[in-house]
Amino acid sequence: MKQAGIASWSGKRVWVIGASSGIGEACSTSLLAAGAKVALSARRIERLTKLASTAQINQTLVLPVDVTHREQLESAYQHILENWGALDLLLFVSGLYVPLRADQFEMDIAEQTIDANLLGPMRAVAIVLPEMLQNHAGHIAIVGSVAGYSGLPKALAYGPSKAGIINFCETLYYDLLPQGISVHMISPGFVATEATAQNDFEMPALITAEQAAKEIIVGIQNGEFDIHFPKRFSRFLKFLRILPYPLYFWFVRRFVQI
Numbered sequence: 060m061k062q063a064g065i066a067s068w069s070g071k072r073v074w075v076i077g078a079s080s081g082i083g084e085a086c087s088t089s090l091l092a093a094g095a096k097v098a099l100s101a102r103r104i105e106r107l108t109k110l111a112s113t114a115q116i117n118q119t120l121v122l123p124v125d126v127t128h129r130e131q132l133e134s135a136y137q138h139i140l141e142n143w144g145a146l147d148l149l150l151f152v153s154g155l156y157v158p159l160r161a162d163q164f165e166m167d168i169a170e171q172t173i174d175a176n177l178l179g180p181m182r183a184v185a186i187v188l189p190e191m192l193q194n195h196a197g198h199i200a201i202v203g204s205v206a207g208y209s210g211l212p213k214a215l216a217y218g219p220s221k222a223g224i225i226n227f228c229e230t231l232y233y234d235l236l237p238q239g240i241s242v243h244m245i246s247p248g249f250v251a252t253e254a255t256a257q258n259d260f261e262m263p264a265l266i267t268a269e270q271a272a273k274e275i276i277v278g279i280q281n282g283e284f285d286i287h288f289p290k291r292f293s294r295f296l297k298f299l300r301i302l303p304y305p306l307y308f309w310f311v312r313r314f315v316q317i
């Protein structure tokens with residue numbers, strides 16, 4: 060059994076959470092250009108409004124939310140239902156990255172990271188699932204990261220939050236495939252955005268947010284579960300994680316010098 064893709068974006072109702080910058084903004088721009096209706100969510104309303112001003116009238120909804128507040132997500136979703144009747148795709152892109160090593164491990168940052176990156180997507184999924192299950196239709200796409208594949212330096216809170224996303228998507232896929240709902244797990248490598256601008260090392264296989272958006276949109280169109288890119292980097296990390304631990308840690312210490 061293969062899950063459904065999206066053959067045409069024209070008129071499709073998409074909720075992009077994390078639309079105010081980076082990968083989410085690039086996805087929203089591409090989806091709007093392809094004729095989808097896009098509900099734009101994140102905290103920075105001025106960015107969302109600016110993006111909406113580039114679209115056609117009635118093509119967007121501007122719904123500011125903080126993903127750590129369940130009631131804000133709930134009211135945004137109600138707004139979507141009232142205006143559009145249903146949702147075809149939840150595209151959860153929003154995320155928080157604060158570099159963290161063991162010698163400056165801060166519990167506040169860990170809690171914020173798990174709250175935004177793991178509990179945030181869980182909240183959004185819990186909200187959209189009842190209608191999707193009722194209709195036996197819909198798509199759930201969540202941006203995780205290749206940093207969730209296995210432990211990497213400077214990712215003491217970010218890595219576990221993204222590892223959780225992988226497990227969450229895998230488990231969702233089991234349950235939702237027989238229900239006619241597609242799940243898309245998205246694992247980017249390095250993408251040039253505000254989040255990575257803070258990195259003080261040379262990022263291997265760095266791509267633009269527009270390239271990332273293209274990979275994501277084509278992957279969803281094709282009904283792919285495991286959307287990972289750029290392949291030259293993500294395949295290498297997939298290979299590393301199947302190595303025995305001594306070899307894995309040797310590789311990481313030898314080649315990831317950050």
Ligand SMILES: NC(=O)c1ccc[n+]([C@@H]2O[C@H](COP(=O)([O-])OP(=O)(O)OC[C@H]3O[C@@H](n4cnc5c(N)ncnc54)[C@H](OP(=O)(O)O)[C@@H]3O)[C@@H](O)[C@H]2O)c1
Pocket residue numbers: 076077078079080081082083100101102103104106124125126127152153154155156175202203204205246247248249250251252253254255
């Ligand atoms: N860039 C990379 O190399 C890379 C690699 C792998 C995975 N990723 C993942 O890709 C996703 C997008 O990241 P990006 O690189 O495009 O970074 P970005 O430009 O910093 O975008 C992050 C987005 O998340 C939103 N956001 C953060 N916290 C939020 C909150 N509490 N509530 C609502 N929205 C929130 C931000 O909007 P507001 O600030 O306006 O709320 C913004 O729209 C993240 O999940 C990230 O982990 C990125």
